[in-house]
Amino acid sequence: ATPAATMVGTTIGARNGVLFKGGDILERAKDVDTVVFDKTGTLTEGEMELTDVVVFDPDGEPIPDGGTPAPDGGELTARKRPSTDEVLRLASSAERGSEHPLARAIVEAAEERGLDVPDPEAFENVPGQGVRATVEGSEILVGNRTLLGNEGIDPSPAAETMERLESEGKTAMLVGRVPAGTSGGELLGVVADADTVKESAKRAVTALRERELEVMMLTGDNERTARAVAERVGIDPENVRSEVLPEDKSEAVERIQSGGRQAMMVGDGVNDAPALAVAYVGTAIGSGTDVAIEAADVTLMRDDPLDVVKAIRISDATLRKIR
Numbered sequence: 001a002t003p004a005a006t007m008v009g010t011t012i013g014a015r016n017g018v019l020f021k022g023g024d025i026l027e028r029a030k031d032v033d034t035v036v037f038d039k040t041g042t043l044t045e046g047e048m049e050l051t052d053v054v055v056f057d058p059d060g061e062p063i064p065d066g067g068t069p070a071p072d073g074g075e076l077t078a079r080k081r082p083s084t085d086e087v088l089r090l091a092s093s094a095e096r097g098s099e100h101p102l103a104r105a106i107v108e109a110a111e112e113r114g115l116d117v118p119d120p121e122a123f124e125n126v127p128g129q130g131v132r133a134t135v136e137g138s139e140i141l142v143g144n145r146t147l148l149g150n151e152g153i154d155p156s157p158a159a160e161t162m163e164r165l166e167s168e169g170k171t172a173m174l175v176g177r178v179p180a181g182t183s184g185g186e187l188l189g190v191v192a193d194a195d196t197v198k199e200s201a202k203r204a205v206t207a208l209r210e211r212e213l214e215v216m217m218l219t220g221d222n223e224r225t226a227r228a229v230a231e232r233v234g235i236d237p238e239n240v241r242s243e244v245l246p247e248d249k250s251e252a253v254e255r256i257q258s259g260g261r262q263a264m265m266v267g268d269g270v271n272d273a274p275a276l277a278v279a280y281v282g283t284a285i286g287s288g289t290d291v292a293i294e295a296a297d298v299t300l301m302r303d304d305p306l307d308v309v310k311a312i313r314i315s316d317a318t319l320r321k322i323r
């Protein structure tokens with residue numbers, strides 16, 4: 001392309017909120033044959049809300065939010081089960097130190113219910129799995145099956161509840177506790193957060209597919225939730241890569257590209273920076289973190305997945321014109 005054409009394309013991009021980091025990027029974007037979207041914050045709003053709290057009775061039967069907690073003095077007290085509010089209070093305390101959108105929704109819900117949430121005595125973030133904290137002397141875990149499994153807490157009594165919530169597209173998290181001075185942990189309950197799919201996500205996917213681009217989704221979230229979201233936006237189930245740990249996201253993109261594909265990776269989070277860097281074109285979207293923007297080749301100023309289509313179209317149009 002002539003420098004003039006590149007200049008025109010870059011300017012048109014900038015006017016439309018699509019920032020190409022250089023003329024070479026503008027040229028490359030038209031050759032993308034696969035678009036890989038991060039799920040949370042990219043296809044979805046990334047603004048989670050707590051939707052469910054479930055505790056389990058001594059027989060492992062779920063007691064949903066609003067159900068009856070174990071009565072004081074009753075037979076159940078011997079194997080005391082916490083109320084849904086108590087599970088939420090403990091989970092919220094453990095999540096206080098986490099910046100994760102999943103965590104923020106839990107903390108906000110506890111505040112809204114007026115629960116008295118203590119600061120944890122210790123806190124540790126386990127990337128891609130959840131959090132581990134010390135609350136009132138006990139270790140509290142909030143996270144996925146791997147996190148609790150690694151602590152020796154069997155997540156199976158929650159299996160059905162988890163599956164139900166996940167097929168609704170929610171992210172279900174297990175809450176477990178290892179009481180002070182013991183090594184055996186117990187499963188307390190399940191909390192679930194829901195995210196909203198961005199209004200234009202489906203239109204963006206449809207437009208990309210109309211241009212005969214392969215559209216994929218990459219997420220740390222579990223398979224069932226990921227597929228429920230993919231279905232809503234029109235991404236084929238076989239194009240969903242789920243349960244990808246943050247440090248494995250770039251490898252997942254490399255694998256997608258290993259057959260000669262030229263992928264545009266679209267993401268917003270700190271987690272996504274390495275994946276953006278290895279992609280043929282890395283695109284940071286909207287309110288993305290500085291790290292993501294720095295690693296990206298293209299920055300979309302707005303939070304709109306349709307601007308991905310715009311970026312490819314601008315590249316295509318400007319460079320075709322001068323051929």
Ligand code: ADP
Binds near residue numbers: 144219222244
């Ligand atoms: P995503 O790629 O969707 O942003 P992450 O890689 O950050 O997801 O996390 C993957 C999974 O790990 C989540 O779906 C959740 O089950 C669990 N997880 C991560 N962080 C937290 C947290 N702060 N609290 C509870 N669970 C978490």
Ligand code: MG
Binds near residue numbers: 040041268271
């Ligand atoms: Mg994300």
